[in-house]
Amino acid sequence: MLKATLLAATALVILPTLAIGQERLPVSGKTCEELTAFYETLPFTDRLPLDAGPVEIDGEVRDITIGFSQTAFNHPWRVSMLESLQAEACRHENVSLIVLDGNVDVAKQNNDIRDLIARGVDAVVMSPVESAALVPAARAVMAEGLPLIVLDRDVPTEKTLFIGQSNVTMGEQVARRMVEDLEGSGKIVVITGLQGSSPAVDRDRGMRNVLADYPEIEVLAVGDGQWIREPAVPIMEDFLTAYPEIDAVFSHAEESSWGAQLAISRAGRCEDGILHYTFDGSNAGFEAVANGTFQADGNYTPFIADVGLRAALYQLMGMEIPEAADYDLPGKTLVLPDSPVVTPENAAEWAGLGWGDFAPTPNPCR
Numbered sequence: 001m002l003k004a005t006l007l008a009a010t011a012l013v014i015l016p017t018l019a020i021g022q023e024r025l026p027v028s029g030k031t032c033e034e035l036t037a038f039y040e041t042l043p044f045t046d047r048l049p050l051d052a053g054p055v056e057i058d059g060e061v062r063d064i065t066i067g068f069s070q071t072a073f074n075h076p077w078r079v080s081m082l083e084s085l086q087a088e089a090c091r092h093e094n095v096s097l098i099v100l101d102g103n104v105d106v107a108k109q110n111n112d113i114r115d116l117i118a119r120g121v122d123a124v125v126m127s128p129v130e131s132a133a134l135v136p137a138a139r140a141v142m143a144e145g146l147p148l149i150v151l152d153r154d155v156p157t158e159k160t161l162f163i164g165q166s167n168v169t170m171g172e173q174v175a176r177r178m179v180e181d182l183e184g185s186g187k188i189v190v191i192t193g194l195q196g197s198s199p200a201v202d203r204d205r206g207m208r209n210v211l212a213d214y215p216e217i218e219v220l221a222v223g224d225g226q227w228i229r230e231p232a233v234p235i236m237e238d239f240l241t242a243y244p245e246i247d248a249v250f251s252h253a254e255e256s257s258w259g260a261q262l263a264i265s266r267a268g269r270c271e272d273g274i275l276h277y278t279f280d281g282s283n284a285g286f287e288a289v290a291n292g293t294f295q296a297d298g299n300y301t302p303f304i305a306d307v308g309l310r311a312a313l314y315q316l317m318g319m320e321i322p323e324a325a326d327y328d329l330p331g332k333t334l335v336l337p338d339s340p341v342v343t344p345e346n347a348a349e350w351a352g353l354g355w356g357d358f359a360p361t362p363n364p365c366r
Contacts, residue, residue, distance in 0.1 A: 027073055027099070028083045032090035039087040042303045044336055048310040048321060052091040057316050064095045066312055067116030068305070069126045069137075071153070072104040075228065075255070077280060077302045080355040081127065081151070085305035095313070104194075104226075106133035113137035123147040123312035125305065131155055131198045147315035149308045154198045159331040161311050161324055163304055165338055167199045170279065170298045171206020173341040177296040178248055178277045185216035186247035189239045191225040191232050191260060193252035203252050203279060203298070220246065225256035232259030240267045246274050248295075254280040257294060258361040265364035281339065283352060284360035290347035293363045299339035302355050307336070 022031050030038070039045065054061045066089070073079055082099065089095050098121060102109035106129050116124055117140060124141045126148065128134035135157045141148040142158050150162045178188070190207070193200035204222075211217050220243050223235035232255065239246065240263060251257040257278040264274055278285065279298030288294045311334070314321050324332040342350045 025086055028079060028086055030083060030086065032086075035083065035087040035090045038083065039091065039306070042084055042087065042306055043301055043339070044304065044307050047307050047323075047334070047336065048314055050088075050091075050310045050313060054094045055092050055313055055317065058318075061094055064092075064313070064316065065119075065121050066095065066097050066309060067113075067119070067121035067124045068097055068099045069102060069109055069112050069116065069124065070099065071102050071109070071127050071129045073101050074104065076356045076358065077282070078127075081302040081305045084303040085125070085309055088306035088309040092313075095309075102129050104129055106130050109134060110137045114140055117141065117144055117146070121146070122316055123149070125149045125151065125308045125312055126155075127151040127305075128153045128155055128197075130194060130196045131201075132196065147312050149311045151304055151308050152199065152302075154329060154333075156329050157331075160315060161321060162327075162329070162331060162333045163308050163311065163336065164199075164333075165300055165304075165336045167202030167300070168206040168209070169338055170300055170341070171203035172210050173206075173338070174203075174277050174279065174296050174298045175207040175210035175250070177341060177343060178250060178275070179210060179214050179217065181275060181295055182217060182247055184214050187218050187220050187243065187245055188248045188250055189220050189236070189243070189246055190222040191235055191249060191251040191253075191256040192222060193225065193227045193256075195224045199300075200252055207250055225251065225253060225259070227253045227255065229255040229259040232256035233263050236260040236263035237267065240264065240269055246272065248275040248277060251276065251278045254278050254282060254285040254288070254294075254297065257288075261293070261361075262364055270365035281342070281354045282356040282358075283354040284356060284358055286342050286347055286350045286354050288360045288363075289342050289344060290351070291360075291363070292344070293360065295343070297342045299342050299350070299354075301339060304336060307334070 100112040138155045148159045225232040257276045276294045281299040285297040327333045
């Protein structure tokens, strides 16, 4: 029977398979039985479909080990991505995972990738901390002739496949809603995700694509929220000090939006009616849209790692990846369909269909 261990020194997780179906797995805390049921709710199981059961390579069933390097597990979105990966692995009793926590540190994640190679993994699935900084790690994987599947944040170098939804078109969708609510005129501030990461770059590009047609909407200032709440609070405090009139906050992450709201409350600016436009697609975020805390939530799902694992297995099995296409970076991409932006009009339809089981942060202005 395979064992499940979490070694704090290296943040190593060995994922068990169905042999220990009732044992709770590290990080996610879910059992394989729970994850197998959860698999049926994932949005992209029809992409690169693979029957449950042992995976054969060259007609042989052997142990397969996939290395997964995650940006960090400091955010429930990242844990949810792991759950979709684990759910796929639990369907195949000869597939195990080695999972490493990047701790939002590009040097550590580069070292982690090399550690996975040294451990003799059959393929690497990676979600980078920052795009350009993980080029050396990606090159190391490709130099070993291993399949390299990149999720969510891309790397500008050769890889087997990049998988994600389009942050550009999603940024455009959220920006269009903001423009509509502002009636084409207003002053906004922007709290980005980690600057230099491809989702932050692309969400900003999508917003600016739309705003190019609305010169009466002024971007007052931009700050790096790093996808988390803590940096967003002082950033928004500075914005509020510098600008007596702010109509909306365009945040790349729900956590940043909640941080911005806290700063607005502390500054006594609740009566300003500052609007919030955000991204992430959590159940808490959808509830925040329904109750009027957010005006729109870009519905970017973390549930893509199951597709990534299947892509790695396809490569190991010598199978072509349908719909993999050339794009503006080296390697191939598989672009998953956009999910509708969640707004007050459709929030009830999306209740419970996002990720995470935590409650939304109470609106401090109420």
